[in-house]
Amino acid sequence: MGGETGAQDTTGSPGELVVKSRLCLGLPFDDPNNELGRSLEQVEARTYRIRSPIRLLDEHSRAGFWSDGWGVLPFSFSRENLDDLYVYRVRNK
Helix, strand or coil: CCCCCCCCCCCCCCCEEEEEEEEECCCCCCCCCCHHHCCCCEEEEEECCCCCCCCCCCCCCCCCCCCECCCCCCCCCCCCCCCCEEEEECCCC
């Protein structure tokens, strides 16, 4: 709740939490070569699972990443983990 999408030039306030998905396609904000990346410490890694096997987008099933002669498949089924989430805290400078 209260989350915001971070941009390339995003900076964080001490104590603020930053969450990154393994599947995100954005720039790596946790890179130690940028200012935000140098101020982050990882506090948790959590696997994201859902109970339903119906998937609209999933790297382990054909949904969203697979097509046939009719086009992209609208859904598929999988019992695999959906994603990995990494939680970081912005350190005091």
